[in-house]
Amino acid sequence: MVTDNDVGQNGEVSCNVKHVTFKLQSMGSKEYKIILNKPVDRETQGHYNIPVSCQDKGLPPLKSVKSLSIQVTDINDVQPQFTKDTFQFLTYENKDKDFPIGFVNATDPDLESAGQLTYSLLRKEKSNLPFLITSYGFISATMSLDREKQDVYKFEVFVKDNGSPSLNDTANVVVEILDQNDNAPYFTYPSSDPYTLNVQYHPQSKSDITVLRASDGDSGNNAFLRYAIIQGNDKQLFSMNSHSGALSFSRQVYLNDAGSYELVFVVKDSGSPVQSSTTSVTLVLAVSNETSPMSKSGPLQSSGRVHMTWVIIIVSSAVIISVAIVVSITLCIMKCIKHRDNTAAATKNTAYQAEGQLQNKYKVQSRTLPKLLLKCSRPVLGQYPRVGNFNFIEKYSKFQGLEPTLSSSLE
Numbered sequence: 563m564v565t566d567n568d569v570g571q572n573g574e575v576s577c578n579v580k581h582v583t584f585k586l587q588s589m590g591s592k593e594y595k596i597i598l599n600k601p602v603d604r605e606t607q608g609h610y611n612i613p614v615s616c617q618d619k620g621l622p623p624l625k626s627v628k629s630l631s632i633q634v635t636d637i638n639d640v641q642p643q644f645t646k647d648t649f650q651f652l653t654y655e656n657k658d659k660d661f662p663i664g665f666v667n668a669t670d671p672d673l674e675s676a677g678q679l680t681y682s683l684l685r686k687e688k689s690n691l692p693f694l695i696t697s698y699g700f701i702s703a704t705m706s707l708d709r710e711k712q713d714v715y716k717f718e719v720f721v722k723d724n725g726s727p728s729l730n731d732t733a734n735v736v737v738e739i740l741d742q743n744d745n746a747p748y749f750t751y752p753s754s755d756p757y758t759l760n761v762q763y764h765p766q767s768k769s770d771i772t773v774l775r776a777s778d779g780d781s782g783n784n785a786f787l788r789y790a791i792i793q794g795n796d797k798q799l800f801s802m803n804s805h806s807g808a809l810s811f812s813r814q815v816y817l818n819d820a821g822s823y824e825l826v827f828v829v830k831d832s833g834s835p836v837q838s839s840t841t842s843v844t845l846v847l848a849v850s851n852e853t854s855p856m857s858k859s860g861p862l863q864s865s866g867r868v869h870m871t872w873v874i875i876i877v878s879s880a881v882i883i884s885v886a887i888v889v890s891i892t893l894c895i896m897k898c899i900k901h902r903d904n905t906a907a908a909t910k911n912t913a914y915q916a917e918g919q920l921q922n923k924y925k926v927q928s929r930t931l932p933k934l935l936l937k938c939s940r941p942v943l944g945q946y947p948r949v950g951n952f953n954f955i956e957k958y959s960k961f962q963g964l965e966p967t968l969s970s971s972l973e
């Protein structure tokens with residue numbers, strides 16, 4: 563409502579609003595109501611300030627401008643919306659009850675109860691889901707989960723606002739259960755423990771005997787199996803392919819290999835910690851008469867003998883060579899002593915005669931000369947006359963206490 567106390571045209575007033583969303587509608591003299599030019603959305607804009615101007619028809623016209631504040635009231639016109647179409651969670655098996663799985667969440671921009679959300683599980687039929695969800699979207703397990711029973715759970719969650727009428731949304735949830743190594747492998751073949759396996763061997767037979775089989779309820783490395791023989795293979799007659807479980811002869815089979823073998827096999831998974839199981843097999847080996855009679859240990863003994871022969875040859879050779887060396891040395895010493903006795907006499911005169919010739923130059927003492935001569939030119943002395951000339955290449959003084967490095971000749 564607008565007032566103007568003037569009379570006549572001076573009191574006639576007209577008002578208007580320049581706004582795209584609102585306009586004025588006349589309700590008669592000096593009364594207007596503001597109406598919507600187009601719909602408003604509180605979630606887009608919740609408040610408006612609208613300038614309203616009024617002007618009379620006097621001369622000159624007088625004008626008044628006032629701002630109107632308009633607040634948009636909320637209604638529950640937006641439904642809640644999950645932030646994802648599908649929520650995916652991973653969790654381990656064997657966890658305690660109430661173990662947390664994850665959160666789901668949705669948005670709703672409405673105000674107060676129109677935007678207050680409540681979550682729940684959408685239970686289809688009578689499926690016994692081992693999960694619960696709190697009203698604010700937290701999912702947990704209601705029991706310990708076993709991946710070997712069920713490894714994936716798929717269900718829907720539901721969210722609603724508290725407006726009136728209430729609006730809602732749904733989303734998918736996938737919970738994948740991760741494996742733990744909680745199952746030991748077990749043999750499926752042999753099918754019983756102990757087990758008797760009859761094997762007939764012919765020389766034409768292949769080395770394969772049989773293939774052991776095992777199973778493991780886990781997955782991945784927790785079910786990656788390896789096989790081994792852990793007992794009863796003292797003669798090293800059998801071998802096991804650790805991956806395939808194939809049992810075969812590891813060497814040639816001989817007649818005396820026939821008999822019964824109490825074998826124990828193990829199968830292990832590759833989990834952490836490793837789990838395993840064993841099984842016993844009585845392998846009864848019959849061999850055909852065509853089989854080589856050579857004993858298994860034959861080649862080993864033969865090999866041992868060859869080894870021993872070599873040892874004997876080497877030791878004998880060493881002894882013979884040692885004896886030869888000792889005899890040679892002994893003979894040499896004896897010969898040496900004999901020669902010294904002979905040359906001592908032979909050189910006595912020569913030495914003294916030589917001394918006369920040498921003294922001027924080298925001051926050689928007469929008693930040392932026979933020794934030098936004996937060492938340096940003993941073999942020659944016997945073939946030459948007792949009198950000779952000596953040509954030292956070093957002076958005597960250097961010989962004292964040293965091995966002689968002189969050469970001598972007798973002419």
Ligand SMILES: [Ca+2]
Nearest residue numbers: 637638639672
């Ligand atoms: Ca709303």
Ligand SMILES: [Ca+2]
Nearest residue numbers: 640672676723
């Ligand atoms: Ca709402």
Ligand SMILES: [Ca+2]
Nearest residue numbers: 741742744780
């Ligand atoms: Ca498992």
Ligand SMILES: [Ca+2]
Nearest residue numbers: 745780784831
């Ligand atoms: Ca396992």
